[in-house]
Amino acid sequence: MVRSTSILAFLLILIAGCTSTQMRTISSGWTEIDAIFQNKCTSCHAGEQAAEGLRLDSWQNLFEGSDHGEAVIAYDSENSLLIELATKYTKGSHPSELGEEALTDEEIRTISEWIDAGAPSADGDIPFSNPDDPRLYVANQAAGMVAVIDINTNQVVRMVNLMGLGFNEFSMPHHIAVEPDGSFWYVSLIMADKILKFTRDNELVGQVEATRPGLVALDPVGPWLYAGRSMMSVSPPESIVQIDRDKMDVEEIGLLMQRPHALAVSRDGSATYISSLAQNRVATYKDETGDVVFYDVEGDRPHVFIGFTISPDGTTMVGTSEVTSNAFVFDLTAGDGVTLIDTIRVLRAPWHPIYSADGKWVYFGNNWTNTITVLNMETREVAKVIEGYGLAQPHGSAASPDGRYMYISNRNLAMPDGHSKQDHVYHPRYDLGDNAHIGTVLVLDTRTHEIVKIIETEEYASGMGAAVNRN
Amino acid sequence: MTFRPSIFTIILACAASGPVLAQDYVVVDLENTSSIRGRVTLSGDAPAPLRLLITKDVEICGLGYRERTEVDVDERSGLRNVVVYIEEITEGKRWDSAPTGGFINQEICRFQPHIQVMRRAVDIDIINSDATLHNIHAYELLGRARRSLFNISQPEMGAVPQLMHPRSGNRVSLECDSHDFMQGWVFVADNPYSVIVDDSGNFELSQVPTGTYTVSVWHPKLGVQSREITISGPDGAETNFEFVID
Numbered sequence: 001m002v003r004s005t006s007i008l009a010f011l012l013i014l015i016a017g018c019t020s021t022q023m024r025t026i027s028s029g030w031t032e033i034d035a036i037f038q039n040k041c042t043s044c045h046a047g048e049q050a051a052e053g054l055r056l057d058s059w060q061n062l063f064e065g066s067d068h069g070e071a072v073i074a075y076d077s078e079n080s081l082l083i084e085l086a087t088k089y090t091k092g093s094h095p096s097e098l099g100e101e102a103l104t105d106e107e108i109r110t111i112s113e114w115i116d117a118g119a120p121s122a123d124g125d126i127p128f129s130n131p132d133d134p135r136l137y138v139a140n141q142a143a144g145m146v147a148v149i150d151i152n153t154n155q156v157v158r159m160v161n162l163m164g165l166g167f168n169e170f171s172m173p174h175h176i177a178v179e180p181d182g183s184f185w186y187v188s189l190i191m192a193d194k195i196l197k198f199t200r201d202n203e204l205v206g207q208v209e210a211t212r213p214g215l216v217a218l219d220p221v222g223p224w225l226y227a228g229r230s231m232m233s234v235s236p237p238e239s240i241v242q243i244d245r246d247k248m249d250v251e252e253i254g255l256l257m258q259r260p261h262a263l264a265v266s267r268d269g270s271a272t273y274i275s276s277l278a279q280n281r282v283a284t285y286k287d288e289t290g291d292v293v294f295y296d297v298e299g300d301r302p303h304v305f306i307g308f309t310i311s312p313d314g315t316t317m318v319g320t321s322e323v324t325s326n327a328f329v330f331d332l333t334a335g336d337g338v339t340l341i342d343t344i345r346v347l348r349a350p351w352h353p354i355y356s357a358d359g360k361w362v363y364f365g366n367n368w369t370n371t372i373t374v375l376n377m378e379t380r381e382v383a384k385v386i387e388g389y390g391l392a393q394p395h396g397s398a399a400s401p402d403g404r405y406m407y408i409s410n411r412n413l414a415m416p417d418g419h420s421k422q423d424h425v426y427h428p429r430y431d432l433g434d435n436a437h438i439g440t441v442l443v444l445d446t447r448t449h450e451i452v453k454i455i456e457t458e459e460y461a462s463g464m465g466a467a468v469n470r471n
Numbered sequence: 472m473t474f475r476p477s478i479f480t481i482i483l484a485c486a487a488s489g490p491v492l493a494q495d496y497v498v499v500d501l502e503n504t505s506s507i508r509g510r511v512t513l514s515g516d517a518p519a520p521l522r523l524l525i526t527k528d529v530e531i532c533g534l535g536y537r538e539r540t541e542v543d544v545d546e547r548s549g550l551r552n553v554v555v556y557i558e559e560i561t562e563g564k565r566w567d568s569a570p571t572g573g574f575i576n577q578e579i580c581r582f583q584p585h586i587q588v589m590r591r592a593v594d595i596d597i598i599n600s601d602a603t604l605h606n607i608h609a610y611e612l613l614g615r616a617r618r619s620l621f622n623i624s625q626p627e628m629g630a631v632p633q634l635m636h637p638r639s640g641n642r643v644s645l646e647c648d649s650h651d652f653m654q655g656w657v658f659v660a661d662n663p664y665s666v667i668v669d670d671s672g673n674f675e676l677s678q679v680p681t682g683t684y685t686v687s688v689w690h691p692k693l694g695v696q697s698r699e700i701t702i703s704g705p706d707g708a709e710t711n712f713e714f715v716i717d
Contacts, residue, residue, distance in 0.1 A: 142524055170535060191534065234528045234603045278604065278626065301624030302604055304649065323606055323624065323648050349648075368651070393651075413524050416654040417541055417692045418644055420610075460524065 030122040036107050063127040070155040074119040077112035079159050088432040128157035134401045139173035142460035151400045160202050175463030177216045182467040188213035190230040206248035212236045221269030228263040262305040267314030275305035284337035293337035307352040312359045320350035342380045352396045357403030365394020365408045390440050390454035392426040398464040406444040409461035496662045497562040505707030507676040511550045515716035517542040523652040528603045532580035541692045549672030552586045554658040556665035558685040564678040569663030577605040582645050582655025588665045592636045599625040606648035611637035656691045688712045
């Protein structure tokens with residue numbers, strides 16, 4: 001009897017729980033969110049003159065974003081600005097700092113639940129779910145997160161939280177490669193000694209072990225994904241890793257070259273180029289034969305090679321050097337390895353370089369001078385040095401598939417007072433108490449070479465990847 | 472015939488009227504000396520320590536954030552990491568009575584010591600104690616401007632000699648071109664009357680001849696203060712400095 005009563009009570013609780021869950025789901029639909037927005041928000045955020053360009057008068061308009069970027073990241077209320085401004089804004093819960101009525105705790109909870117359920121429309125559509133839309137992936141090295149940017153609208157549309165997948169905050173996601181069709185993407189985790197494989201829907205589907213992985217590069221023809229070693233490690237293995245990205249099997253390719261870092265794969269997939277942080281040397285690895293050919297670059301000190309980019313026609317490679325601040329131009333057509341054909345002096349600490357789609361330009365951020373250098377590859381001269389707010393220790397680079405935009409990520413880390421890098425630190429648009437040093441991604445219009453947008457991400461925006469990745 | 476000063480003569484004239492440099496300082500036998508003593512304090516709240524992310528070589532430099540206290544005070548507001556010095560004193564005690572440093576050590580990706588006094592125009596050792604590349608880059612600070620002083624790449628452990636000789640300024644900042652979270656400071660002295668305060672902000676400039684002097688204090692973040700001090704007897708003088716953060 002006692003037992004029967006217990007079972008009955010349990011069933012009642014279960015039913016009550018289900019009912020409660022269903023009610024929450026129903027109450028967090030767009031209809032209720034829309035009612036909250038109409039009541040509290042649309043007096044400012046509606047119509048063509050909406051404040052900050054953010055329209056909350058329809059589901060479609062909400063996901064057009066503001067003049068600056070997204071207000072809501074589906075599935076992630078914690079990192080959605082709309083919720084952060086209501087809960088963490090140091091000037092007061094928005095819009096109360098403007099003298100308007102604040103959102104209630106219940107309204108904030110309702111909106112948060114709706115966001116965490118994917119922020120569906122009244123018809124159940126999840127924003128930014130079209131598999132054909134191009135994506136830009138940004139590693140946030142000090143946050144354990146990867147930001148996913150919709151290239152059509154240039155706003156953050158998903159946030160992949162690696163800590164939610166069991167990795168800690170110092171796993172340090174560093175660089176990303178994306179399949180040409182966008183179906184999968186790969187990220188190196190420096191301190192977790194892993195390379196992860198995700199679907200386009202950001203589902204983790206594979207991983208391999210790799211000691212202190214750094215830059216990654218896809219073989220455009222074969223099945224391989226290559227990875228070098230991060231500069232976070234003083235003495236990593238003198239090898240690169242070669243991953244069968246279908247099977248996610250991994251092999252090490254010995255180079256006998258210290259601190260292999262910069263990495264690129266030839267357009268025909270026949271050669272992989274690797275250079276060293278410690279030696280002035282470029283290795284060419286031929287997968288078909290297993291041969292490694294070395295080319296030594298002259299210098300009175302370690303150049304500290306950072307990154308490579310290969311021209312669209314596959315004939316030329318540009319490499320950047322941190323300590324000596326050069327852009328080295330290599331011919332890839334003469335002999336078995338590379339041949340240095342030009343050295344272009346640039347501003348301090350050029351980082352990840354990238355060729356434009358037409359092969360005329362090479363872009364990279366200068367990590368110590370908070371600038372972007374544009375090289376004219378026809379004349380092999382610096383064509384332009386771009387300055388602008390938002391440039392704060394620029395790091396990664398990527399291109400939109402149509403070549404219209406270049407993206408430059410920025411670390412924006414704290415620096416000591418009086419340090420060379422201290423100038424031009426980026427201050428976030430809204431002081432949330434914990435976001436003083438968030439990273440940014442700058443959008444550069446390749447037709448004008450002007451910065452057209454600053455996208456805020458998370459701490460230490462570093463390496464990036466897009467479906468058409470010419471890194 | 473009209474005299475037109477050439478650029479050369481202008482430079483000579485500027486040099487002649489410039490600061491008293493180390494080579495102008497004369498060691499003499501001293502009588503009637505005493506000390507200038509005092510304390511440097513902070514009024515107001517010191518800013519929170521910076522959190523600098525280690526971005527390279529974590530096996531040596533450490534993983535995660537390095538806390539850096541830029542304005543360091545004791546429990547009685549005594550300010551640390553301050554240089555106290557007499558400006559433009561032409562003669563006085565021997566150099567070997569002054570605690571000037573002879574090396575800059577790059578160890579665990581820090582400049583050791585963090586701040587120190589060095590004598591102008593002497594050879595010092597730049598030491599790399601870490602098994603990784605350090606690239607010390609020293610800048611002479613000239614007001615709000617700066618000028619590159621030396622830039623030495625050290626891929627191997629060990630010491631290399633370097634002349635410490637800024638052209639006109641006294642204050643030098645140290646950075647590592649390979650580790651952006653490293654920073655250090657050097658005060659390049661033109662006379663032996665230059666000291667770093669102790670852990671409580673106290674200082675003593677000893678064996679100062681009788682006379683009137685400009686005493687200055689320099690903190691890398693808080694700047695410079697100067698004051699005229701007269702020593703007229705064996706008791707010397709006492710003076711305190713206070714930096715204010717509103």
